[in-house]
Amino acid sequence: xxxxxxxxxxxxxxxxxxxxxxxxxxxxxxxxxxxxxxxxxxxxxxxxxxxxxxxxxxxxxxxxxxxxxxxxxxxxxxxxxxxxxxxxxxxxxxxxxxxxxxxxxxxxxxxxxxxxxxxxxxxxxxxxxxxxxxxxxxxxxxxxxxxxxxxxxxxxxxxxxxxxxxxxxxxxxxxxxxxxxxxxxxxxxxxxxxxxxxxxxxxxxxxxxxxxxxxxxxxxxxxxxxxxxxxxxxxxxxxxxxxxxxxxxxxxxxxxxxxxxxxxxxxxxxxxxxxxxxxxxxxxxxxxxxxxxxxxxxxxxxxxxxxxxxxxxxxxxxxxxxxxxxxxxxxxxxxxxxxxxxxxxxxxxxxxxxxxxxxxxxxxxxxxxxxxxxxxxxxxxxxxxxxxxxxxxxxxxxxxxxxxxxxxxxxxxxxxxxxxxxxxx
Numbered sequence: 001x002x003x004x005x006x007x008x009x010x011x012x013x014x015x016x017x018x019x020x021x022x023x024x025x026x027x028x029x030x031x032x033x034x035x036x037x038x039x040x041x042x043x044x045x046x047x048x049x050x051x052x053x054x055x056x057x058x059x060x061x062x063x064x065x066x067x068x069x070x071x072x073x074x075x076x077x078x079x080x081x082x083x084x085x086x087x088x089x090x091x092x093x094x095x096x097x098x099x100x101x102x103x104x105x106x107x108x109x110x111x112x113x114x115x116x117x118x119x120x121x122x123x124x125x126x127x128x129x130x131x132x133x134x135x136x137x138x139x140x141x142x143x144x145x146x147x148x149x150x151x152x153x154x155x156x157x158x159x160x161x162x163x164x165x166x167x168x169x170x171x172x173x174x175x176x177x178x179x180x181x182x183x184x185x186x187x188x189x190x191x192x193x194x195x196x197x198x199x200x201x202x203x204x205x206x207x208x209x210x211x212x213x214x215x216x217x218x219x220x221x222x223x224x225x226x227x228x229x230x231x232x233x234x235x236x237x238x239x240x241x242x243x244x245x246x247x248x249x250x251x252x253x254x255x256x257x258x259x260x261x262x263x264x265x266x267x268x269x270x271x272x273x274x275x276x277x278x279x280x281x282x283x284x285x286x287x288x289x290x291x292x293x294x295x296x297x298x299x300x301x302x303x304x305x306x307x308x309x310x311x312x313x314x315x316x317x318x319x320x321x322x323x324x325x326x327x328x329x330x331x332x333x334x335x336x337x338x339x340x341x342x343x344x345x346x347x348x349x350x351x352x353x354x355x356x357x358x359x360x361x362x363x364x365x366x367x368x369x370x371x372x373x374x375x376x377x378x379x380x381x382x383x384x385x386x387x388x389x390x391x392x393x394x395x396x397x398x399x400x401x402x403x404x405x406x407x408x409x410x411x412x413x414x415x416x417x418x419x420x421x422x423x424x425x
Contacts, residue, residue: 140281143331162207308346
């Protein structure tokens, strides 16, 4: 009876999907009449392309990714449930200029883009793994794109019809774990939602559970998670009913979990359960061939998003960007570029470079400059200001305050021009 019931539920679920797809196709036929001659694409709630006309087909790449500009979109609502089941998009070919070298073809995996040969080889292996149901562990510094890779796996897997449920394990305390992961029945505890609530395990059923920053998960939570992975089932709080947990796990961390295991901060059995396949994403500073391409790609992207003309890019900005180490990786790069695009209304100019980034660039230049070339490297006017401030103030920290420099930066400059012995602390 259990198997029959499960099969019936599965059939009903597939039937619902088929009905939604049928409605989307019917809507597509209506849209062809409404927007004659326009490139039209209809997608479902998961971003899968359901239907497209010939004009749109010529504008979509081999990975079935929309890279052209979406000039109009509208929700498609089901006639039966009155819920949004998809979206209609009208495309327009981007009028590209030479801002990005169109002769350079980056490899695109969903939202993940790279020119790096080793990284492209890795993504090709990930593409093969995506078609299986094995657990995947992704290592990498914060901001390297671990979640983008996980989403790509979801989109290429047989669970793409299910939800992609992302959980930041660093934000889930031991007290919240039971209610957020296992969910609960109504009235299960004081303060519980009167209607009950679905947890992450139930939401991810039939899809993918992405556990980000899993290295930060407390040991007591690790034990409970391992139990669910092994039994493929769980019980809601306040209920005795066992619920199947058919989901695929993708975990990500910026920590070395093998070292965490040795330090007894991570369960060894859970580590090997998660690490059926593992990949390490290199930081942006180790992908020099990607940096300039991504700088130009994100600049053009944010100009389009915010409605500015195609960008102009000051050479000094590019110089600073290429020499900066980007400790926050691609996430930091995107944030900096978007702010600069907004401030400069599409023009990337030096005055809009974030102060922290600019100071680090200046300090690095000073540290790398030869003693004999230091005076040349520093503008004479700036050097005069330093000397005048030091003559004016007996204490170096007061001189640094007047110059708007940190004390350590001033000390490094003094050391280079051999003046540290002239003034007291």
